[in-house]
Amino acid sequence: MVRQVPRPELADARQRGFHNIGDASARTGVSAKMIRHYESIGLIPQANRTFAGYRLYADADLHRLRFIKRSRNLGFSMKQIETLLALWSDQHRASSEVKQFAQAHAMELGAKILEMQAMQRTLLDLAKHCRGNQRPDCPILDDLAG
Amino acid sequence: MVRQVPRPELADARQRGFHNIGDASARTGVSAKMIRHYESIGLIPQANRTFAGYRLYADADLHRLRFIKRSRNLGFSMKQIETLLALWSDQHRASSEVKQFAQAHAMELGAKILEMQAMQRTLLDLAKHCRGNQRPDCPILDDLAG
DNA sequence: CATTGACCTTTCCATCGTTGTAAGGTTTAG
């Protein structure tokens, strides 16, 4: 009676095209830490495990992780990425929906940019009026003080 | 034997020009919550108290709170504000020190602005190539998917 | 076969600035 392999070991899984979390991290640029985190908040499905408890990722999972990574690079929040992922997997959604979503985010970014530019302008303006010498009098602090 | 007033009551303190935390908040735009927080992290000195434990603020304290508020509005971090407050109360520091500090922060802001502008450009570019109609095909998601 | 080092696991904590909540004491106006 030949005993069956007692556990689907990691090496087996790898040969069948699965990746452990370190591999997945290296291939997607998402840290193992964050992969686990994304799983915990439901952004990616619960990973299959080896009998030893190691997470296993198929190529589709890596694909999803790269999608998340790219979205983060564009400044989308986790909540927004949740929406993007839903749109991505919804074959029937209208592209206008996605376009609107992207444009709305671009607007948000624009608002933040304007805000920061205003800060920067004020700062540079204050600095311009400051002698910047050895003397203590400084319009920058004077302005902050009101 | 005339009993002395057992506690310096709030009303008394108010008449002597002190403000309770709600007052201070209203007059500075800093929430009571944050005033307490700033005290806990040492950004402002521990407030005097009435015998009942209510915090009391003098005008100088309000001044300091407004300084903090304005600095926050310019995007300085708490740590940076700590430095600014130190510079503010240092009568002997050179104005060049303050100017450099302000300019350094302006540079930081500039870097973040560039980053967000790049995100925005990419997003708008993607959106431009998306039809935005009833059909499901969408270059935005295609790009995010890689 | 034993050890070692590189991996993996979970759990907890920290960051930063701000807000919310809960449970209780104080003041003030009616």
Next chain:
DNA sequence: CTAAACCTTACAACGATGGAAAGGTCAATG
């Protein structure tokens, strides 16, 4: 006297990430 509006502290949460601890597993050595 009571109710509303204040105040107090202590704790938790947000969003995204990193770090550390304590322990199990795997692969390649000796």
